[in-house]
Amino acid sequence: MLLSRRAPPALPTDFLRWPAAWARPAFRRRLLLGGLLLLALAAWVPSYFAYLQARPGVVLPDPLLAGLPAHDVSVPTFALIYLSIGATLGYLLRRPGLLLHSLWAYLLLHAFRTLTLWLLPLDPPAGLLLLHDPFVDRFLYGGPTPITKDLFFSGHTATLFLLALSVRGRGKRGLLLAATVAVGGLVLVQHTHYTYDVLAAPFFAGLSYWLAGRLVRPATAA
Incomplete structure (x- = not known):
């Protein structure tokens, strides 16, 4: 008796491989559009942050920061950030469906930040120490004036939380969540953000990831 041949099970959409993903017109369109929007962003x-820096703002009361001595912790902050970004990119590049989802989540996160920064003109907290990020300072902020009014909400904390949402597996996600908490604490130690900026960041990251999932679903659905 001949054994019936069964078709191999379809891969979960999280683990689509590049040939299968690239064969989908919807995937190609969303990936290319997302890349172009990222370059435009x-x-x-730089011009948007220059506008924010020149605009008058208000100083918020923050009891936590008032009792927290300021220290320059730029090195551990960006070591955590860039190690987390590098590890997560290595993971996502092998999973194009997740990569597309995360790309659009990142774009939406910055759309929300653009809106909240415009709606809430703030001056930096008392005791601020400048974070020194050689990549961002040189290629994004630019100009001779340091950017100190890029406040609500914390982009560093939100980005780390977004990375945690982007991976699968309790161990990987747990490490990235720990890095998120650490970075949120470090930017407070540096007094570069208000406590409110850090606490709001995971909410906006989660909302961005959820909305991005709805946007890319037609490109990654099995």
Whole structure:
């Protein structure tokens, strides 16, 4: 008796491989559009932050920061951030469906930040020490004036939380969540953000990831 041949089970959408993903027109369109929007964002951010820096703002009361001595912790902050980004990119590049989802989540996160920064003109907290990020300072902020009014909500904390949402597996996600908590604490130690900026960041990251999932679903659905 001949054994019936069964078709191999379809891969979960999280683990689509590049040939299968690239064969989908919807995937190609969303990936290329997302890449173009990311380049446009990088080109536009310096002028927007220059506008924010020149705009008057208000100083918020923050009891936690008032009792927290300020220290320069730029090195451990960006070591955690860039190690987390590098590890997560290595993971996502092998999973194009998740990569597309995360790309659009990152774009939406910056759309929300653009809106909240415009709606809430703030001056930096008392005791601020500048974070020194050689990549962002040189290629995104630019200009001789340091950017100190990029406040609500914390982009560093939100980005780390978004990375945690982007991976699968309790161990990987747990490490990235620990890095998120650490970075949120470090930017408070540096007094570069209000406590409110850090606490709001996971909410906006989660909302961005959820909305991105709805946007890319037609490109990754099995």
